[in-house]
Amino acid sequence: MSWVPAPEIIAKLGLIFVVFNMLVLSAAFMVWMERKVCAYIQDRSGPNRVGFEGVLQPFADVIKLLFKEQLKPKAADTILFAIAPIVSTAAAFAAFSVVPFGTEVNPFGLLEHPIPLEITDVNVAVLVIFAITSMGIYGIVLAGWSSNSKYSLLGGLRSAAQMISYELSYGLAMVAVIMMAGSLSLRDIVINQSGTWFGFIPRWYIFLQPLGFLIYLIAGVAETNRAPFDFPEAEQELVAGYHTEYSSMSFAMFFLAEYINMVTVSAVATSLYLGGWLGPILPDWLGWVWFLVKVFLILFFYVWMRWTLPRYRYDQLMEFGWKWLLPVAVLNLFVTAALVLWVG
Amino acid sequence: MDVLAFYVFGAIAVIASLLVVGQGNPMHSVMLLIVSFGALAGLYVLLDAPFTAVTQIIVYAGAIMVLFLFVVMLLNVPREEPAPPNVSALLGPTGMRLGVVLSLLLGAEILWALGRVGIGWFTQGSSEKSVSSVALIGSGIFLRHAFAFEATSVLILVAMIGAVVLARREHS
Numbered sequence: 289m290s291w292v293p294a295p296e297i298i299a300k301l302g303l304i305f306v307v308f309n310m311l312v313l314s315a316a317f318m319v320w321m322e323r324k325v326c327a328y329i330q331d332r333s334g335p336n337r338v339g340f341e342g343v344l345q346p347f348a349d350v351i352k353l354l355f356k357e358q359l360k361p362k363a364a365d366t367i368l369f370a371i372a373p374i375v376s377t378a379a380a381f382a383a384f385s386v387v388p389f390g391t392e393v394n395p396f397g398l399l400e401h402p403i404p405l406e407i408t409d410v411n412v413a414v415l416v417i418f419a420i421t422s423m424g425i426y427g428i429v430l431a432g433w434s435s436n437s438k439y440s441l442l443g444g445l446r447s448a449a450q451m452i453s454y455e456l457s458y459g460l461a462m463v464a465v466i467m468m469a470g471s472l473s474l475r476d477i478v479i480n481q482s483g484t485w486f487g488f489i490p491r492w493y494i495f496l497q498p499l500g501f502l503i504y505l506i507a508g509v510a511e512t513n514r515a516p517f518d519f520p521e522a523e524q525e526l527v528a529g530y531h532t533e534y535s536s537m538s539f540a541m542f543f544l545a546e547y548i549n550m551v552t553v554s555a556v557a558t559s560l561y562l563g564g565w566l567g568p569i570l571p572d573w574l575g576w577v578w579f580l581v582k583v584f585l586i587l588f589f590y591v592w593m594r595w596t597l598p599r600y601r602y603d604q605l606m607e608f609g610w611k612w613l614l615p616v617a618v619l620n621l622f623v624t625a626a627l628v629l630w631v632g
Numbered sequence: 633m634d635v636l637a638f639y640v641f642g643a644i645a646v647i648a649s650l651l652v653v654g655q656g657n658p659m660h661s662v663m664l665l666i667v668s669f670g671a672l673a674g675l676y677v678l679l680d681a682p683f684t685a686v687t688q689i690i691v692y693a694g695a696i697m698v699l700f701l702f703v704v705m706l707l708n709v710p711r712e713e714p715a716p717p718n719v720s721a722l723l724g725p726t727g728m729r730l731g732v733v734l735s736l737l738l739g740a741e742i743l744w745a746l747g748r749v750g751i752g753w754f755t756q757g758s759s760e761k762s763v764s765s766v767a768l769i770g771s772g773i774f775l776r777h778a779f780a781f782e783a784t785s786v787l788i789l790v791a792m793i794g795a796v797v798l799a800r801r802e803h804s
Contacts, residue, residue, distance in 0.1 A: 368659065412766065415686040422694030426666070429698070433659060433705050445705060448698055472766055 315547035316346035329595045356536040368434035373541035376427025380548035383420040386413040387555045388475045390565045390576035413474045435533035443529025453609040458507035460617035461500045464624040465560045478564030494561040499620045501561045508553040515594040554586035645671035658704045669693040
């Protein structure tokens with residue numbers, strides 16, 4: 289029976305399968321939630337025909353998109369035009385691989401050792417997320433350039449400029465947390481947040497790093513190109529930005545990537561500031577329920593913000609990023625460093 | 633397994649780097665260079681240096697190549713133009729002869745250096761301490777090599793200021 293792989297490997301593969309499908313499903317759920325919340329904010333009912341309250345609407349959309357014709361501009365760069373959505377989606381999926389979403393579990397006692405609920409625990413996890421996110425930019429830039437259309441090109445350029453500008457503040461906010469935890473592994477950072485102050489306030493980093501959390505949230509919105517920072521696809525100016533020329537499933541892939549990126553940014557925020565899977569009442573092995581609740585709340589906040597705030601002007605975005613957010617992030621970093629050094 | 637991964641990453645790095653030079657379209661060159669950097673990062677992981685690998689991706693493949701892309705996109709050169717004949721002295725017969733001499737000198741230098749360290753240096757195996765620990769790298773940079781590190785950053789700052797001054801010079 290030596291050809292049967294070890295149960296650990298089967299468990300790991302099962303975990304990868306579950307995470308991959310959960311990400312796809314979460315994107316579908318986000319599409320539905322976005323349309324529903326938007327509808328209620330605008331005093332409409334939103335999708336309510338396919339399935340109960342329209343929950344099956346995203347699946348109907350996907351089926352429709354699958355059967356649409358795949359179009360390509362005549363002067364487009366064939367190879368890069370085809371690669372761009374793949375790069376976007378692959379980067380979005382890959383970034384989630386280092387996010388932990390639960391403690392160690394042993395499903396039904398089948399394994400010799402319990403396995404941690406995450407795909408892989410790298411000792412430089414935060415940097416890995418950072419690296420993969422920066423690869424995601426290429427998908428958008430390539431889509432913009434290879435379409436050979438002025439709207440796409442402008443959308444791609446804007447997106448690259450925006451992501452580079454906000455990545456700095458995003459990273460600096462993370463560094464402050466890393467200094468407090470003394471580790472780059474997201475699992476260690478979450479474990480460092482266990483326990484309570486005075487018996488009822490959880491030791492989450494959001495209470496020690498309120499400014500950092502705010503910076504992270506704002507920069508995260510800019511990183512994922514969401515309103516009020518959705519310049520790459522500002523529809524009133526740029527038709528649809530970088531994916532103007534995309535149709536059918538390749539368009540859907542950009543959409544999928546955008547929603548998965550949102551989920552990843554929220555999941556990382558949960559791990560860095562909100563104590564990850566830690567929470568009261570539920571037993572340890574159900575920690576992932578807390579994780580899902582926290583991620584959902586951040587995602588809801590994103591959607592709420594998108595349908596409440598108007599879009600900024602492009603120069604306002606750049607000015608805010610460089611002249612306000614970055615200096616505040618640097619200041620936050622210095623204060624944190626000094627406190628960690630003196631107070632410990 | 634490690635050996636197989638080494639050959640795969642190595643082959644990707646070499647082939648992608650060769651293709652970078654052979655492309656007519658600068659955009660494709662940039663993309664292939666990113667592929668090559670990615671393969672290099674894979675090699676660093678095999679060398680037990682995940683921090684170096686991730687830094688390679690963030691700094692080179694992420695930050696610097698985005699700047700390259702910007703330049704290529706803004707200039708929007710679809711095809712590299714063939715060099716006009718004899719526009720530069722370097723492309724003339726004298727320049728070419730000089731180039732041959734220089735490359736021969738470089739080859740001789742490499743051979744001399746290899747002869748000095750001896751071939752055994754390469755087959756020693758990995759060094760006693762891997763550089764996977766971020767804390768080790770940090771204390772190395774900021775304690776042991778603090779002067780060299782700060783001097784380098786000043787040098788880069790000077791280069792940046794120089795670039796800004798040159799770019800903003802008014803044409804009177």
